[in-house]
Amino acid sequence: VQLVQSGAAVKKPGASVKISCEASGYTFTAYYIHWVRQAPGQGLQWIGCINPYNGATNFAQKFQGRVTMSRDTSITTAYMEMNRLTSDDTAVYYCAREVAAAARGSWFDPWGQGTLVTVSS
């Protein structure tokens, strides 16, 4: 099971960035994909998730209206696009697969290797 993300990106304030997350080693449509970011020296912040089966999405309130998530099941790849970037969006962005067990909880495993997005003028 592996998630491989696209490479680092440098963007100017106000621009958009689209990151890909290619899944392999499991049935892509059976597990949600989540996106989490980590600003330099900071903790983890959940952005939202997508159900690859039907494309349904759920976002943290902070990112609603500024983030879109999509997927292409033919190439087992999920995408996250963030608009209107500011310097505060400079961070490493991770995708992660949600594993859920009946009558138990759900957790993120594995995580992608991360994609550094730098927003700078």
Add this chain to the structure above:
Amino acid sequence: QSMLTQPPSVSAAPGQKVTISCSGSSSTIGNNYVYWYLQLPGTAPKLLIYDNSERPSGVPDRFSGSKSGTSATLGITGLQTGDEADYFCGTWDSSLSAWVFGGGTKLTVL
């Protein structure tokens, strides 16, 4: 601002034991499972503990998790220099309908 509170750092000598706390609320830890992730320098987080106290296959029994009320604890015994990393707790926030994490705790093995 993190919804879960962790100490910024902990340290102990090789071979010793350390605990890392994670404090939340009734809408987070109090009513949901807690997860712990290990992040080695420059790498992605990796699942360490799931459902409060369960270890994925491959995680040594030196690592343990527990939960009581609105707090959770990660314990590591027989510390090794290779355990130096950042440790994050995470859980679902039923009020926000969002996943939340702690700010992370940096473990130093002296």
